[in-house]
Amino acid sequence: MSNESLERIARNKNVARAAARQLSMEQLHKLSEVVAEVIDQKEEEERKRQQVEAEKEQKLAEIRAAMNDAGLSVDDLVSEQPRRRRGRPPKESDSSDGHKSKDNNG
Template sequence: MSTETLEKIARNKNVARAAARQLSMEQLSKLSEIIDEVMTQKQEEEQKRRQEEASKEQKLAEIRAAMTDAGLSVNDLVGNEQPRKRRGRPPKDASA
């Protein structure tokens, strides 16, 4: 079964029912178990992602607070140097 078919089944209740009618009770039970496992795995991945994001935000807040306490800004870290301008060709003489 292709991903397109699964997406089509997931989007339309009638298509899902028609597909389910073709399966035996044993197959439906097995499919239900697999879907439950996948859902649990996805929920765990999402929770882990949210925890990592929260940890990152906390670290950023700590760094910002430390910078403020030290009297520093982002410009102090990056530096105030302007990028060097490249010398281009001089403009063509319009009278030529």
């Protein structure tokens, strides 16, 4: 079953019912268990992601407070990088090849 058909089933109750009618009761129960496991895993992943984000926000708040206490700003921490020149780099010339002279004697 492709992602498209799973998405169609998930979006439309009638499509889901039609697909479910093709399965036996045993298959439906197994599908229900699998879907429940997937939902639990997704919820756990989301909880972990939110926890990581909350920890980052906490650390940022602590850093901002420490910077404020020290009288520093972000500009004090970031030095301006030199700007790169745009355009082509100069051609490197090979002195041994240089300009070749032509022999016009025939």
